[in-house]
Amino acid sequence: MSTGTADATETRISEPPSSLKEFFSYMGPAWVFTASQIGGGEVLSVPLGGAYLGMEGIWLIPLITFTKIFGQYYLVRYGVMTGDTFLDALYEKGWSLKWIFYYVFLGGIIYAIGLSGHLGETAGAFNSLIPAISTTAWMLITVVAGLVVVGIRSYGLIEKIATSLLWIFLVLIAFVSLQTAGVWAPNLASGLVPSMPGRVEGLGVGGMAFILTMFGWIGAGFGPTVSYVWFAKDKVMGMFEPLDNGVEIDKYDLTDEEIDRLKGWGDIVLWQNLLSSVILAVFSFFMWTAAAATLHVQGIQPSGFTVIPEMAAIFTTQFGEWSAVLFLLTTVAALFSTLIGPMYGMSRLWEDAFALHGLFDNYDITRDTVFRLTIVLFAVIPLSLNLFIEAPLILFALSGALFAPAIGLMYLAVMYMSFEIDIDSLSPVRTWAVALAVFAGVVMIVSGLWEARSSIETIQTLLGL
Numbered sequence: 001m002s003t004g005t006a007d008a009t010e011t012r013i014s015e016p017p018s019s020l021k022e023f024f025s026y027m028g029p030a031w032v033f034t035a036s037q038i039g040g041g042e043v044l045s046v047p048l049g050g051a052y053l054g055m056e057g058i059w060l061i062p063l064i065t066f067t068k069i070f071g072q073y074y075l076v077r078y079g080v081m082t083g084d085t086f087l088d089a090l091y092e093k094g095w096s097l098k099w100i101f102y103y104v105f106l107g108g109i110i111y112a113i114g115l116s117g118h119l120g121e122t123a124g125a126f127n128s129l130i131p132a133i134s135t136t137a138w139m140l141i142t143v144v145a146g147l148v149v150v151g152i153r154s155y156g157l158i159e160k161i162a163t164s165l166l167w168i169f170l171v172l173i174a175f176v177s178l179q180t181a182g183v184w185a186p187n188l189a190s191g192l193v194p195s196m197p198g199r200v201e202g203l204g205v206g207g208m209a210f211i212l213t214m215f216g217w218i219g220a221g222f223g224p225t226v227s228y229v230w231f232a233k234d235k236v237m238g239m240f241e242p243l244d245n246g247v248e249i250d251k252y253d254l255t256d257e258e259i260d261r262l263k264g265w266g267d268i269v270l271w272q273n274l275l276s277s278v279i280l281a282v283f284s285f286f287m288w289t290a291a292a293a294t295l296h297v298q299g300i301q302p303s304g305f306t307v308i309p310e311m312a313a314i315f316t317t318q319f320g321e322w323s324a325v326l327f328l329l330t331t332v333a334a335l336f337s338t339l340i341g342p343m344y345g346m347s348r349l350w351e352d353a354f355a356l357h358g359l360f361d362n363y364d365i366t367r368d369t370v371f372r373l374t375i376v377l378f379a380v381i382p383l384s385l386n387l388f389i390e391a392p393l394i395l396f397a398l399s400g401a402l403f404a405p406a407i408g409l410m411y412l413a414v415m416y417m418s419f420e421i422d423i424d425s426l427s428p429v430r431t432w433a434v435a436l437a438v439f440a441g442v443v444m445i446v447s448g449l450w451e452a453r454s455s456i457e458t459i460q461t462l463l464g465l
Contacts, residue, residue: 012242012249016264023268028159029076029231030272034279035162036224036341038169038334043121045217046284047307049210050291051300052200055184055191058292060214061284063194068219068444069277070437071411074428075225076232077269078414081262081426082251083239085229086414087349091356093417100413104226105353107406108346108378111223115339116382116389119143121308122335123386128309129328139386142336143379150344150375153368155234158344162337169333170283176327177286179319180293187292201301212447219280222406224338227345234348238265251423259425266426270433283334290327347374408444411437 017023049057079085090101123138133141149161199206205213236244239262243249254262294314295302302310308331315323351371354360360367415437421427428434 012245012247013238013258013261013265014241015261016268023271026235026237026268027272027275028155028163029228029235029237030276031163031166032159032231032337032341033072033224033228034276035166035334035337036227036345037219037221037280038166038283038337042218042280042284042287043308043331043334045214046287047291047295047311048200048302049197049214050288050293051295051302051307051310053197054292054296055187055289056195057197057210058188058191058285058288059194060197060211061218061281061288064215064218065277065281065284067436068215068440069273069280070433071407071414071440071444072225072228073270073273073433074418074437075410075414076229076273077266077428078418079229079232079240080238080265080269081418081421083243083249085233085352086410086417087229087352088356089417090413091353097413097416100409101353103406104410105350107222107226108350108374109381111342111346112378112381113385114223115342115378116385118335118338119382120386122332122339125308125328125331125335128312129325129332136387139383142339143383146336146339146343147375147379149340150347151372153371155231155344158340159231162341165333165337166279169330169337170279172326172330172333173283173286173290176315176323176330177290177293179323180290183293183297184289188289209450212443212450215443215447216450218284219277223342223346225407225410226349227342230345230348230352231341232269237268238262251421251426254423259423262426343375343378346378347371350374405445405448408441408446408448411441411444415441 017026046061049060075086078089082089087101087104090097090104119139119142120135122142123135126138126142127133127135149157196207197210200210233240239249291307291311294311295307298314300310300314308328312324312327315327348371351367351374354370355367359365359370415428415434418428
């Protein structure tokens, strides 16, 4: 029973959406998260699976997307229930958990290194569309465009752009995949039966190692995972609402009605994440089947970032140049969303982290200034690495090696903190969801460590060490 004494006429926490229309009006954070996630790992690893294995191994897509999403769900739910992001909560804990705060904070730099791969992919896709403009020029154009979009510091703008790109690419990749359904559909049923996959030389792994690698690359990645929490905060959902309105509120001051509303907001977050996982699964399915019907049938086994140009060339041969253009437009939409979403979210994370350390209280500097300096940093790092090293695969591998198990640690830490919410009805109550979140956390740590080992080996091989 609540001990809340709030004025009955005071609305501190709004009612959660009660209609489908209202629900979709709050889907923005999930749209941005999904649009941010579908590039990068999915664009690289999923088509490689289809190219090397055909329809074998496609069963991994629903398994991974519908387990990892529950760790993400509890990360966002914690903030909506308490008004504190998981990062704020970690900072207030003892060093047994507080060290994860700094791990995640420094992960912004590590993620910026990984963005080098996304930037290289985006510029390469643009260059395939318009070869007259060099890849370097496209990288500069992409970075400037990203800085302009994110620098406006408008979550609403990010939401609109990411949502638009998300649905554009979903429609296009669905069209591309369905054009080849006659090739992959006969083998779909057997591909959905769990089996040990063969070796994928493009990733340098096979069997259980391939499964662990895919767990690391498909679904919620570090940048989008962390950013989603700040997307929900800027959407002022649940306990974020009174704080955004400048209202002092404590969980022990909540009325019974407000607790019920928070529980409803928790359900909204769950449905957001479930819908997001469906979209991720559909995208990955279409990417895998398109590669299985083209590259695998032709016996082409690409490696690294040649998979997108190879697929575009096959589409040109089989269906004409128009289909390759559609495929490349799909890729560009996915990759640009991957750049702008996490760049915004990670910059918000750094802004809040500096606030926790008293930067804005002790020095004459504003939040807007720090935010914009941070997005410039996160743009300059991948651009510089691409211009001077020109090895996006190494940079992708390095990013994975330095920050591999972070997502699993975040999942497990937020689960522990969620059960510390000493209002029983606001603590996790779905045993099955808790079990899936813990499972995802443990598997992510194991797969992350495996990926880190493989990444280090890849770096040593590529550098001739």
